[in-house]
Amino acid sequence: MTRRTAPRAVLLALAELLAWWAALALLWLVLITSVDTLERIVGASCAAVGALLARAGRRAVTWR
């Protein structure tokens, strides 16, 4: 098990992704006017994309 796939690192990664996803999903809910199921689905997927990019960006910057 290399350093990056140790359970603790995977847990940390998931926690960070989840935190970003929750924040961005909340932002989506704030941005839209009417909430229905389709908005929630699209919002959840956009927040997921945003969370992945946020983590990739953070790692890209401090990875050097």
Add this chain to the structure above:
Amino acid sequence: MNGWILAATVGLGGGGAAALWGVTTGSPGRRVIAQNLTTSAVCPALLLLSQGYGRPAYVDLALLMALLGPVGTLVFARLLADDLADERPSAWGLTWAAAGLAAAVVIALCVAGGPGRAMVKLLVIGALLIGGNVIASRALAGGFREVRGG
């Protein structure tokens, strides 16, 4: 006679004229500061217009302005880092005044709009605007020292 549109007109006229005068004359540092303050003058005006016209859909314009205005200033701060290196332009008085103006406008609109999701959206826009304004001023005042403009 709609008070919101009047406030937007006054803010736009004053802020816009000052920004235009600042960006066309003076040292490069002062021009970039004027460009940075344009965002803080135009974004509250857009919010007031959205309230004045009674169209909440126009708030998206202010959202984009609050988001991309500071990014434009970061572009100039980074790519003009060589020219601004010796000058270290910083106008913290103006920055905090603009932040205060933006906060006042956002609070007034929140009070007028009443609680709800729209108010949270206004607060998000206000936070983005003031945060962006302060960070852009910080970037101008020497945020990109060892960048050699690259």
Add this chain to the structure above:
Amino acid sequence: MSDAVITVSLLLVAGCATAAVVQRDPARQALVLSVLGAVLAVLFTVLQAPDAGLSQLAVGSALTPLLIMLCVRKVRRRGRTKDGAR
């Protein structure tokens, strides 16, 4: 009262556009273009065309300055290597 805001926006756009044309140095012109973009977005909003205003904001606030400033930087670097190489 909405005519006053249209007049102010038109005057600002006219002033910014003239300043952009008068300014010859590309780096400083990029600064004026950025301010012109913001004021144009307000003019479109005031004339009840928010989609056009949104397009102007999206492109004029960060993308155009970045493109222009990258070109200015490339031209300056080429100038520097030309002097160095001579």
Add this chain to the structure above:
Amino acid sequence: MNRLRLWLLAVGGAGLAALLVAACLDLPAFGGRWHPYGDRAVQASLDRHIANTIASVNFDQRAYDTLGEISILFAAVLGCVVLLREARDEHRAPPEPAEVARPVRRYALLVLPVALVTGLYVIAHGQLSPGGGFQGGVVAATALHLLYLGADYGALERVRPLGVYEASDSLAVCAYLVLGLAGVLAGTAFLANTLLPYGTFNTLSSGGTVPLLNAAVGMEVASAVVVLLAHFLDQAVEIEEEHGS
């Protein structure tokens, strides 16, 4: 010979000017209440449950023009890619890491996802509120470049695999075309908005194929701008001339 051509131009120009003046005289007065084209456009968009008439004009009534616009953008970016490629006498120096102030870097890393989600929001709600594929695509692409502004070009290159964006650029244009051809296959017309149900007014699923066309344009504009900026950044930051040439 030159004089003949000038005379031909003058005659043609005069004829065009006369026709234009005649046409302008018949235009309705400025600021009047009579807008024949506007009323019909709004009526057509309301029939199809599209709240934003501009999105209805862009992606439903005149979707063919939008096909022209996205191919113009595609061709322009293709031109830049060809012109700004690395020449034989140039070499590519790796971008050196840059020291950026701590608060500026944290701001860039924070606004990066927020701007991306805002861009996607503007794309998704194209047919409901002001915005659409083009505006949202540009915002999403600009969001990605906060990494360059907040840190250095190396960080941006690690997050942005250029091949993927070039592929998604052409894929999005093809998606727009396939959506149009679907109309032909279904027996109606190219890019006709008669395939999907129009849904309930002012919701995300309203407007038939308009949201899909919006998404295709959004994806195309975002990847086209990323590819365009990538080649500008390569030229400005990485590619250097061989000395002594």
